[in-house]
Every structure is written in structure tokens, then in C-alpha cells.
Amino acid sequence: MLKTFPKGGVHPAEKKLSASRPIEVLPLPEQVSIPIAQHIGTPATPVVAKGDSVRVGQLIAKSNGFVSANIHSSVSGVVESLDPILDSSGYKKPAITIKIEGDEWMEGIDRTADVKKEISLSAEELIVKINEAGIVGLGGATFPSHVKLAVPKGKKVDVLIINGVECEPYLTSDHRLMLEKADELMVGIMVLKKVLGAERALIGIENNKRDAIAHLKNVSTGYPGIEVYPLRVKYPQGGEKQLIKALIKREVPSGGLPIDVGTVVHNVGTTLAVYEAVQKGKPLVERIVTITGKGVKNPGNYLVRIGTPISKLIEAAGGLPEDVGKVVNGGPMMGKTINSVEAPVTKGTSGVILFPSKESLRGEAQPSCIRCGKCVAACPMGLEPYLLNQLAQRRLYDRMEPERVVDCMECGSCSFACPANLPLLDYIRLGKAEVFAMIRARKS
Amino acid sequence: MNKLLVVSPSPHTHSGESTSRLMYNVVLALAPALAVTLFYFGMGALVVTLISITSCLLFEYLIQKFLLKVKPTISDGSALVTGLILAFNLPSNLPWWIVVIGAIIAIGVGKMSFGGLGNNPFNPALVGRVFLLISFPVHMTSWPLPIESRMSYINAVTGATPLAIVKEGLGKGDTMSVISEQIPSHMQLFMGTMGGSLGEIAAFALIIGFVWLLVTKVITWHIPVSIFTTIVAFTGILWLINPQANADPLFHLLTGGVMLGAIFMATDYVTSPMHPKGMWIFGVGIGLITVIIRVWGAYPEGISFAILIMNAFVPLINRYVKPKRFGEEVKKNG
Numbered sequence: 221m222l223k224t225f226p227k228g229g230v231h232p233a234e235k236k237l238s239a240s241r242p243i244e245v246l247p248l249p250e251q252v253s254i255p256i257a258q259h260i261g262t263p264a265t266p267v268v269a270k271g272d273s274v275r276v277g278q279l280i281a282k283s284n285g286f287v288s289a290n291i292h293s294s295v296s297g298v299v300e301s302l303d304p305i306l307d308s309s310g311y312k313k314p315a316i317t318i319k320i321e322g323d324e325w326m327e328g329i330d331r332t333a334d335v336k337k338e339i340s341l342s343a344e345e346l347i348v349k350i351n352e353a354g355i356v357g358l359g360g361a362t363f364p365s366h367v368k369l370a371v372p373k374g375k376k377v378d379v380l381i382i383n384g385v386e387c388e389p390y391l392t393s394d395h396r397l398m399l400e401k402a403d404e405l406m407v408g409i410m411v412l413k414k415v416l417g418a419e420r421a422l423i424g425i426e427n428n429k430r431d432a433i434a435h436l437k438n439v440s441t442g443y444p445g446i447e448v449y450p451l452r453v454k455y456p457q458g459g460e461k462q463l464i465k466a467l468i469k470r471e472v473p474s475g476g477l478p479i480d481v482g483t484v485v486h487n488v489g490t491t492l493a494v495y496e497a498v499q500k501g502k503p504l505v506e507r508i509v510t511i512t513g514k515g516v517k518n519p520g521n522y523l524v525r526i527g528t529p530i531s532k533l534i535e536a537a538g539g540l541p542e543d544v545g546k547v548v549n550g551g552p553m554m555g556k557t558i559n560s561v562e563a564p565v566t567k568g569t570s571g572v573i574l575f576p577s578k579e580s581l582r583g584e585a586q587p588s589c590i591r592c593g594k595c596v597a598a599c600p601m602g603l604e605p606y607l608l609n610q611l612a613q614r615r616l617y618d619r620m621e622p623e624r625v626v627d628c629m630e631c632g633s634c635s636f637a638c639p640a641n642l643p644l645l646d647y648i649r650l651g652k653a654e655v656f657a658m659i660r661a662r663k664s
Numbered sequence: 665m666n667k668l669l670v671v672s673p674s675p676h677t678h679s680g681e682s683t684s685r686l687m688y689n690v691v692l693a694l695a696p697a698l699a700v701t702l703f704y705f706g707m708g709a710l711v712v713t714l715i716s717i718t719s720c721l722l723f724e725y726l727i728q729k730f731l732l733k734v735k736p737t738i739s740d741g742s743a744l745v746t747g748l749i750l751a752f753n754l755p756s757n758l759p760w761w762i763v764v765i766g767a768i769i770a771i772g773v774g775k776m777s778f779g780g781l782g783n784n785p786f787n788p789a790l791v792g793r794v795f796l797l798i799s800f801p802v803h804m805t806s807w808p809l810p811i812e813s814r815m816s817y818i819n820a821v822t823g824a825t826p827l828a829i830v831k832e833g834l835g836k837g838d839t840m841s842v843i844s845e846q847i848p849s850h851m852q853l854f855m856g857t858m859g860g861s862l863g864e865i866a867a868f869a870l871i872i873g874f875v876w877l878l879v880t881k882v883i884t885w886h887i888p889v890s891i892f893t894t895i896v897a898f899t900g901i902l903w904l905i906n907p908q909a910n911a912d913p914l915f916h917l918l919t920g921g922v923m924l925g926a927i928f929m930a931t932d933y934v935t936s937p938m939h940p941k942g943m944w945i946f947g948v949g950i951g952l953i954t955v956i957i958r959v960w961g962a963y964p965e966g967i968s969f970a971i972l973i974m975n976a977f978v979p980l981i982n983r984y985v986k987p988k989r990f991g992e993e994v995k996k997n998g
Contacts, residue, residue, distance in 0.1 A: 227990060232677055310671065389677065461990060473991045546670040552677040559671050573676075580670040586683050587737065588782035593938040594681070597884070602989040604938065607982075624989055632675030639681040646673055 224452035225462040228600035238519035252527030261287035277326035290354035294505040294525035296324035308563040353497030358489030362568040380418040385458035388551025393508040398432040408495030456631040513574035515541035545580030586640035595634035605634035612651030687741025693873035700866040706814030708756030719767035720747030749789040752863020766792040807859035827964040839908040853918040870923040886943035891926040894951025925967035
């Protein structure tokens with residue numbers, strides 16, 4: 221019996237169209253627009269001005285406080301503007317637009333493919349390196365990684381968990397990374413282990429990626445304290461709390477963090493970025509992105525410079541299909557729709573999915589909840605989505621707090637499972653925002 | 665690339681599950697029992713079933729169209745299920761106009777007066793059945809005998825149900841060894857060779873339906889299994905104390921409406937709890953009340969009342985019995 225998390229979960233069709241497509245390098249666009257807020261926390265502060273020449277890997281916006289991240293130029297060229305651009309949220313957000321000239325990298329960045337295994341720096345020096353490189357969680361949450369690596373006094377991390385689950389349908393960037401960059405990944409894990417002082421590192425991978433599991437099991441024998449675990453396929457296993465429960469049977473308490481149960485979770489993409497930052501001196505300027513969807517001519521996985529317009533990625537995959545109705549940044553369960561394909565790829569873009577018009581609109585909602593309980597059975601947090609939905613519709617927000625709405629991670633399993641097609645998560649999000657506002661008001 | 669794109673919050677995909685698919689799977693699950701009842705009760709079963717289904721669909725349509733003035737939703741299959749289950753709860757020789765009254769009460773009072781599908785606190789078919797049982801006690805407790813009344817409707821040959829025979833016998837002071845000669849064997853009970861309402865008789869056909877409901881994930885096992893377990897445990901204790909004054913647990917499981925009630929009526933989504941913990945409380949309650957009515961009550965059978973009584977507790981159960989939240993049992997160690 222394979223490990224998995226016990227409570228809730230759903231089984232969306234996997235649709236991993238691009239799983240067998242090796243990672244290709246996306247050609248450079250004419251210009252990139254790099255938003256200064258690509259992470260959770262305070263936006264970075266630009267340190268370049270219009271007209272400045274920049275090189276790849278040069279710092280262009282500086283981290284602003286503890287929960288923030290540096291931003292580096294992903295290309296070489298001239299800063300064309302610091303004006304806000306339409307990003308993938310559909311709103312205008314401050315960004316640095318750079319017109320590309322050549323491909324000049326900063327000195328000290330090792331661009332060879334040699335795997336450098338020896339870790340010479342101390343734990344403190346490693347954290348500084350990771351912080352400087354502007355690394356954030358590349359699974360999609362974009363939480364600054366150095367914050368997760370700073371173990372507070374009195375806490376101890378005995379197990380490091382590496383997230384290779386990729387439980388969202390369609391996405392294959394982590395899968396390809398595990399197949400093609402296994403040694404780099406292992407060194408990255410050794411770096412993280414050293415920083416955290418963890419004795420063991422467990423890599424969790426869903427059993428629909430058997431080639432990756434076999435490959436990593438094989439490669440990991442050369443590295444002490446790294447174990448690979450296949451997991452039973454179930455969404456949302458890539459959720460931090462679910463993965464911890466699945467692998468080491470510990471439950472992160474409500475409102476708590478993984479570190480409260482002696483662990484830290486990092487995505488495989490993040491771990492590779494850590495390797496590159498520490499061992500190769502390369503800041504986070506590019507990432508692997510899956511471009512896929514029904515009707516896409518050549519679904520694939522590309523190494524993309526941050527700030528590249530999503531339209532370039534679509535072009536590489538064979539262009540925008542005739543009947544495209546929806547473009548999703550991320551997976552189909554938790555991704556966000558974008559309203560313009562000119563929005564840039566950011567640190568959090570794990571994939572871009574094109575949906576045909578027929579699949580773009582939601583099915584018609586039935587007039588009423590039939591109280592079947594499928595949402596309750598699907599919720600991995602043990603909440604009652606039907607109830608939260610009702611309370612939010614009736615604006616009884618004060619009753620939503622004791623029903624633990626703040627534990628909702630918006631995985632979408634409830635809406636996915638609802639036979640009446642009710643927009644459960646829409647109302648729960650609304651209620652959650654109101655409850656967070658109430659909590660903030662109480663604190664101040 | 666200046667195309668207008670759909671913008672919507674996640675998730676962007678759906679399981680494909682729908683209310684009507686669930687309802688039609690219930691209909692499919694009822695099909696084996698329907699086939700069996702047509703075999704045993706023939707004509708009468710056919711007439712009662714058709715009248716019940718047609719009137720339930722018709723009243724739902726009329727009420728939605730002309731009284732509530734909303735778009736009729738009879739195609740969702742829920743009125744069809746109510747019609748079938750109501751018919752399954754009636755004797756096969758029930759005059760057609762009583763069936764029609766049962767359908768009006770089930771759909772009109774049991775379902776629509778509360779706002780339609782999803783809002784009714786009580787199982788509509790059972791509301792209809794219990795109304796008829798109280799209003800037409802003679803008609804509702806004359807049970808045609810299987811097979812011999814196959815070709816007749818109103819003038820079918822009738823007889824008592826095994827539960828009624830046991831109740832009467834024990835009431836007279838007979839022992840179970842005497843009574844057991846007048847009732848069918850366990851095997852006959854399992855195959856449905858007994859008097860009873862038309863859908864409750866054949867345990868094996870209902871169990872096939874149960875398996876179908878589990879396989880298609882329409883219901884979970886919790887409610888039926890908790891009811892069965894409670895009935896077996898409760899009647900088992902009584903039987904062990906005095907096997908001459910109490911029927912054995914298997915007899916209780918195979919007779920009356922236990923199979924039909926536990927598998928198809930207690931599991932009605934709208935009127936049962938939302939998650940396993942609540943389902944267990946609900947099922948144990950139904951099992952206890954059923955046995956209490958059967959053993960000490962005035963009626964030989966009690967599962968209809970038991971389900972209705974426990975239906976009334978469902979809002980309370982949902983309000984106060986919460987699923988185990990993630991991260992509940994662990995103390996924060998920081």
C-alpha cells in the first residue's frame with residue numbers, strides 16, 4: 221500500500237500531455253517585463269533607472285525586508301521603462317521592462333553543465349547566498365525561501381521534505397526536472413539539509429511518474445540521508461500539510477507551520493534553484509514552464525527567462541489554437557486565468573494551460589444543494605464546504621471563523637466534486653477574506 | 665493574439681458528477697428489486713409502480729410550474745426516485761386513488777412545501793407512506809401473497825407478513841419454535857418469498873442495488889452498515905437472553921423494510937447527515953428505534969417511523985457533530 225494523506229482528496233483526470241517532452245530552451249524574446257512583486261511579501265525596490273544597461277543576473281530590484289525577495293535581470297539589454305504593466309492578475313503592476321541586446325551574463329556565474337557536488341560554505345553563508353539569489357517557492361506559492369530556511373530558536377528540523385508530487389493535472393515541469401536534473405537536485409537537497417541541520421530528506425513523488433521515481437531512487441544512492449517515496453495518486457497531495465501527513469504522519473496544527481512539527485517542505489524546482497544559486501552562483505532568472513492543453517499543437521516543457529511574455533511560450537508550442545477560450549497560469553485546480561497572453565512569465569509560473577472554449581465556461585449550477593456530503597468527503601482539511609458556502613451567502617461571517625474557514629487552502633476539491641456544480645469555493649474565498657479582515661480588526 | 669478570454673476563479677475543471685447522474689444511478693440500483701417484485705406480485709406491482717411514478721412526476725411538474733412558478737426540474741430524476749420508493753413502500757393491491765393521494769402528500773407536503781429538492785427535512789416517500797398508513801390502515805396492511813396473486817390487482821389473495829405473524833404469536837404467548845413453523849425459512853426470506861410491501865421483500869435484490877450504489881460512489885457504506893449492525897446487535901442480545909420469546913437477528917434483518925429502508929431511504933442525501941461521524945449516530949438511532957417499535961411497539965414494523973424520527977435529528981447532528989478537522993489532534997509544540 222502506497223503512502224498518501226488520509227482525509228479527503230479527489231481524483232481529477234491526469235492529462236499529463238507533455239510528460240515525455242524533454243525540457244527545451246525557449247528562444248529569447250525582444251523584451252521582457254519583470255514585475256517587482258513576484259513573491260508573497262513586500263514588493264522589491266527597483267535599483268535601476270530608465271536607460272541603464274543591465275546584464276543577466278544583475279540585481280535590478282532589492283529585497284525590501286525579511287519577507288521579500290531580490291529580483292535579477294533575466295536578460296541583458298537596456299531598461300526601457302519602470303511603468304506598470306498588465307500582469308497575469310489582469311491588473312497593472314509595477315515592473316521593469318528591459319529591451320534585450322545580446323545575452324551577456326554577470327561574471328561569476330558558472331553556466332557549464334558540470335555538477336558541483338562539494339558544498340564548501342557554512343550554513344549561515346548558504347542562507348545568505350539563497351537570500352541574495354531571490355529564490356522563492358517555485359511550486360506556485362512563491363513564498364521567499366530564505367524565510368522557510370531560517371529555523372527559529374527552540375525549533376528543530378529533523379526531516380526535510382522535497383515536494384516532487386506535482387498533483388495538478390496537466391503540469392509536467394517538475395516531472396521533467398526530476399528526470400533531467402537529478403544530480404543537481406540531489407546536491408540542492410544536500411545544501412538544504414545542511415542549512416536546516418536535518419538528518420533525513422524525503423522526496424515524495426506520486427506514482428504516476430514511475431520513471432522519475434526509479435531514476436531518483438537510483439541517483440539518491442550516491443547521497444547520504446536521501447530517501448525517495450512513491451505516493452498514491454490523489455489531489456491535493458502537493459499541499460504542504462497533506463504531503464507532510466502522507467510522508468511522516470505528522471499533522472501541522474491549524475494556523476501552524478511545518479516547522480511546528482519539525483519539518484520544512486521545498487519544491488523540487490526550488491531545490492534546483494538553490495543548487496544553482498549556491499554551487500553555480502546563478503540567481504533565479506529562469507524557470508521550467510509547462511505549456512499544454514487540448515488543441516495545443518506541441519505541448520512541451522521550456523526553460524523560460526523570467527519576464528518573457530506568455531505569448532512567446534504559446535508560439536513555441538505551435539501558436540494559439542483557433543477555439544481557445546481560457547488561458548490558465550498554473551494548474552487547472554488552483555491556477556489563475558489570465559486575460560492577456562502578453563502577461564509575463566514570473567517566478568511562480570509552473571505552467572500555462574490553454575482550454576478550448578467548450579471547456580472554458582463552468583457547467584450550469586443546479587438550483588440547490590442536495591446535501592450529498594461529497595464536498596465534506598472531498599475536503600482535505602476536514603471542513604464542511606456546503607456549510608461555509610451557506611454561511612458566506614447569508615453573510616454570517618462571524619459563524620465562519622469557528623468553522624475554521626481560515627484553514628481552507630483553496631484547493632478546489634469541493635467545487636470539483638459538487639454534483640450540483642455550485643461555486644462553493646467562490647463563496648468560501650469571500651468568507652475567508654471577510655474573516656481575515658475581522659481577525660485583523662480585532663488585533664489592531 | 666487579441667482574443668477575449670474567459671476569466672474565472674479556480675478550479676477550472678470538474679468531476680463531471682451531476683445531480684441527475686446520481687439520481688438515475690439510484691433508479692438503476694432499484695431495478696433488480698423492481699424485477700423481483702414484478703415476478704412475485706405481477707400485475708398489482710406494475711400498476712402501483714406506474715401510478716406512483718407518473719403521479720409523483722406530474723405533481724412535481726404542476727406544483728413547480730403553476731404554484732411556485734419556477735422552471736420544472738423533473739428531469740433531475742429526484743421525483744422519479746421518490747415515485748419508485750413510494751411504490752416500493754406500498755402493498756401491490758392498493759387502490760390506484762390511494763396511490764395518487766400518497767404521491768400528492770409525498771411530493772406536495774413532503775418535498776415542495778419546504779422548497780423542493782434539498783430543503784425537505786423528511787424523506788418525501790416516507791411522509792407519503794406514513795400518511796397513508798395512518799389514513800388507510802386497513803388498505804395499507806393487507807399484504808398480497810407472492811406468486812399466487814401474480815395475475816390479480818385489487819382482489820389479490822392476502823396474508824400476514826412474517827413480522828406480523830411473529831408479533832401476533834408472541835403476543836398470544838406462543839414460543840418461537842411454534843411460530844417458526846408458520847413463517848418462511850431464512851432462505852425464503854432472503855429470496856423474497858413472503859408477503860410485504862412491493863419493494864421490500866427480496867433482500868438479495870436490494871443488496872445487489874447496495875453494491876451498485878457503492879461501486880458508483882452514490883452513497884457510502886456508513887448508514888446502511890450502522891443500521892444493520894445496530895439491529896443485529898440489539899436483537900441478538902434479546903435473542904441470546906431468551907430465544908423462545910425473541911426472533912433471531914437474521915430474521916429481523918431479512919424481514920420488513922430493513923433492507924429497503926437502510927439502503928435506499930435512510931441514505932437519502934437531503935435527509936441524512938453529511939459525514940461519517942454523523943452518519944453513524946443517525947444509523948444507530950434508526951436501528952435502535954426500529955427494534956424498539958418491533959419488539960415493544962404497537963406496529964409489527966418500525967423502520968419507517970425510525971427513519972422519520974431520525975430525519976428530525978439531522979439538522980442537530982449536522983450542527984453539533986463536526987468532522988475531525990485536519991490538525992485538530994496535535995498540540996502546537998512551539
